[in-house]
Amino acid sequence: MKSLLAFIKKETMEQLRSGRLIILGILFILLGIMNPAVAKLTPWLLEVLADSLAESGMIVTSVTVTAMDSWMQFFKNIPMGLIAFILLQSSIFTKEYQSGTLVLALTKGIQRYKVVISKTVVLAVLWTFGYWVCFGITYGYNAYFWDNSVVQNLLFSVVCWWLFGVWVIALLILFSTIAKSNTDVLVGTGSVVLVSYLLGLLPKLREYLPTLLTDGNFLIYGVEEAAIYVVSLIIALATSLICFVMSIPIFNKKQL
Amino acid sequence: MDMLYITGLHKRFGDKEVLNGLNLTVPEHSIFGFIGKNGAGKTTTMKAVLGLLKTDAGEIVVNGEKVVYGQTSTNRYIGYLPDVPEFYSFMTAPEYLRFCGEVTGMKKSENENRCRELLELVGLGDETHRIKGFSRGMKQRLGIAQALLNHPKLLILDEPTSALDPVGRKEILDILMAVREQTTVLFSTHILSDIERICTDVAFLNNGVVGVQGKLSEIKTKYRSKEYLVETEREADLLILQKTFPNMQQTGRNQLIFHESHYTIFDMLCFVTEKHISIVKIERTEPTLESLFMEVARK
Ligand SMILES: Nc1ncnc2c1ncn2[C@@H]1O[C@H](COP(=O)(O)OP(=O)(O)O)[C@@H](O)[C@H]1O
Numbered sequence: 345m346k347s348l349l350a351f352i353k354k355e356t357m358e359q360l361r362s363g364r365l366i367i368l369g370i371l372f373i374l375l376g377i378m379n380p381a382v383a384k385l386t387p388w389l390l391e392v393l394a395d396s397l398a399e400s401g402m403i404v405t406s407v408t409v410t411a412m413d414s415w416m417q418f419f420k421n422i423p424m425g426l427i428a429f430i431l432l433q434s435s436i437f438t439k440e441y442q443s444g445t446l447v448l449a450l451t452k453g454i455q456r457y458k459v460v461i462s463k464t465v466v467l468a469v470l471w472t473f474g475y476w477v478c479f480g481i482t483y484g485y486n487a488y489f490w491d492n493s494v495v496q497n498l499l500f501s502v503v504c505w506w507l508f509g510v511w512v513i514a515l516l517i518l519f520s521t522i523a524k525s526n527t528d529v530l531v532g533t534g535s536v537v538l539v540s541y542l543l544g545l546l547p548k549l550r551e552y553l554p555t556l557l558t559d560g561n562f563l564i565y566g567v568e569e570a571a572i573y574v575v576s577l578i579i580a581l582a583t584s585l586i587c588f589v590m591s592i593p594i595f596n597k598k599q600l
Numbered sequence: 601m602d603m604l605y606i607t608g609l610h611k612r613f614g615d616k617e618v619l620n621g622l623n624l625t626v627p628e629h630s631i632f633g634f635i636g637k638n639g640a641g642k643t644t645t646m647k648a649v650l651g652l653l654k655t656d657a658g659e660i661v662v663n664g665e666k667v668v669y670g671q672t673s674t675n676r677y678i679g680y681l682p683d684v685p686e687f688y689s690f691m692t693a694p695e696y697l698r699f700c701g702e703v704t705g706m707k708k709s710e711n712e713n714r715c716r717e718l719l720e721l722v723g724l725g726d727e728t729h730r731i732k733g734f735s736r737g738m739k740q741r742l743g744i745a746q747a748l749l750n751h752p753k754l755l756i757l758d759e760p761t762s763a764l765d766p767v768g769r770k771e772i773l774d775i776l777m778a779v780r781e782q783t784t785v786l787f788s789t790h791i792l793s794d795i796e797r798i799c800t801d802v803a804f805l806n807n808g809v810v811g812v813q814g815k816l817s818e819i820k821t822k823y824r825s826k827e828y829l830v831e832t833e834r835e836a837d838l839l840i841l842q843k844t845f846p847n848m849q850q851t852g853r854n855q856l857i858f859h860e861s862h863y864t865i866f867d868m869l870c871f872v873t874e875k876h877i878s879i880v881k882i883e884r885t886e887p888t889l890e891s892l893f894m895e896v897a898r899k
Pocket residue numbers: 613614618636637638639640641642643644645
C-alpha cells in the first residue's frame with residue numbers, strides 16, 4: 345500500500361512539474377467558459393453581421409438563446425478536451441520505457457501491477473476532475489444567464505460522455521502496456537475509437553458501441569430516450585474494465 | 601555462504617548466443633569483479649539476476665532464493681545500479697531517494713535518516729538541484745546511494761566507473777571500499793586497474809562462459825608468470841649467456857628474458873656462478889591482469 349501511494353505521489357508530482365496538470369487545468373476551464381460564451385455571443389455576432397448578410401439577401405430575425413445552445417456547445421467542444429488529454433498523456437508509459445526509469449523502481453521491489461494501477465488512477469482522477477470542472481463552469485454560467493431546467497437528461501448525458509472518456513483512457517492504458525512508442529499508443533487507441541465510430545454509422549450496431557455515448561445532443565433535446573444508451577453504457581464500462589485487467593498481465597511480461 | 605549462485609545460464613538474442621552455459625559463484629562479503637570485453641554479456645547476466653530479462657535456460661539463486669523472471673521478490677536482497685542509470689529527472693536527489701525508500705516500504709523516520717546518511721556518503725548532501733542537470737558522475741553516485749538504500753546483501757553495479765574521469769572513478773571505488781563491510785559487491789568492468797585496486801575475487805567472461813574465476817590472489821598465483829628477467833652488469837656477458845641459452849631474448853639494455861619452458865632458473869644460476877657473471881637483478885615477472893585477460897580470451 346505504501347509503495348502504491350509513493351508511486352501515485354510520484355505520478356502526481358510528474359504531472360505537476362512537467363506542466364501537464366496546469367495545461368489541462370487551463371484548457372478545461374477555458375472550455376467551460378467558452379460554451380456559454382459562444383452561446384451568449386451568437387445573437388450579438390449575428391447582429392453585427394446583419395447588415396452584410398442583408399446585403400447578400402439574408403434576413404436575420406432575432407434569435408433567442410437558451411441554455412440548450414450552451415449545452416450544445418459543450419458536447420461540441422468537449423472532444424477537444426479529451427483529444428488534448430490523450431495527446432498529452434499518451435507517453436505516460438512509453439516515456440518510462442524509452443528512458444529506462446522504471447528499471448530502478450522495479451528493482452526496488454515495487455510490483456508491476458502497482459505501476460499500472462498508479463498511472464490508471466492518476467489519469468482517471470485527472471480526467472474526472474477536468475471534465476467536471478468544465479461541466480461545473482458551464483452549468484454555473486448557464487444557470488446565471490438562462491435556465492438549465494429546459495434541458496432533458498442533462499446529468500445522464502454528461503455522465504455518458506464522461507464514461508466515454510474513461511473508456512478511451514482504458515484503451516490508452518492497454519495500448520501503453522502493449523506498444524513501445526507513444527505514436528503506436530495513439531495509433532492503437534485512435535484506431536479503436538475510429539472503428540467504433542464507423543461501425544456506429546450502421547443503425548443496427550449503433551446502440552451497442554461506446555461512441556454512442558458522445559451523442560449527448562440527442563439526449564438533451566429529448567430526441568432519444570435515455571434507455572437507448574444504457575446498453576452501450578454497460579458495454580463501455582465492461583470493456584474499460586477488461587482493458588484494465590488485461591493490461592496487468594501484459595505489463596507483467598513486458599521486457600523493460 | 602554464497603550470495604549469488606548461477607548455473608548453466610543460457611541466453612540468445614535472435615540467432616546470437618550471448619550466454620552459453622555460464623556458471624558463477626559470488627561468495628559473501630567479497631568485492632567481486634566481473635570482467636569481460638564490450639558485448640561479452642555482462643549486462644545481460646546482471647539483468648537476468650534481477651529478473652529483468654527472460655533467460656533460455658539455467659538457474660539463478662540469490663541468497664538461497666530462486667530468481668523468477670518478471671517477479672521481484674529476490675530483488676529485496678539486491679541493490680542495483682544499471683550501466684546507464686535513469687532517474688526521474690523532475691525530482692531532486694533527496695526526493696528521489698525518499699521515493700525509493702517509500703517504494704520499498706521503509707518507515708518514514710528511518711527513510712529520512714537513511715537518505716541523509718547516504719547522500720552524505722556519496723557526496724550529494726548539499727545538492728538541491730533537480731536531477732535533470734546532474735553530471736554523469738553525480739548520477740552514478742546517486743545511483744550507488746539508491747542501490748544501498750535498503751541495506752542490500754548484494755550490491756550489483758554495471759560498469760560503475762566506465763564513463764567517468766579518473767577523479768570520478770576514484771570516488772566510486774572509494775565508496776565501494778567503504779561499504780564492503782556491510783554488503784557483497786558484484787561489479788562488472790573492462791577496466792582492469794579498477795579490479796586490481798579493490799577486488800577480492802574475479803571472474804573472466806568470454807564467449808558466453810566464465811573462463812576463470814576465484815580469489816584474485818589465487819588466480820595470480822596460479823597464473824604466475826613463468827618468465828624471468830635477468831639484468832647483467834656488463835654488456836659482454838649478454839653474449840656469453842645467449843651463446844649457451846639461445847632462446848633468451850634481449851629486451852632492453854643489458855636485459856634478457858627467458859621462459860621456464862626453455863631453461864630452468866637453476867641451470868641459469870649455475871651457469872652464472874660458474875662464469876662469474878655480475879648480475880644486477882633477476883626477477884620473476886608479475887602477471888598483469890591484462891596478460892591474464894588475454895590468456896583467458898585466447899582460450
Ligand atoms: N535486447 C537485445 N537484443 C539483441 N541483442 C542484444 C540485446 N541486448 C544485448 N544484446 C547483445 O548481446 C551481447 C551482450 O550484450 P551486453 O550484455 O550488453 O554486453 P556487455 O554488458 O558485456 O558489454 C551484445 O552483443 C549485444 O549486442
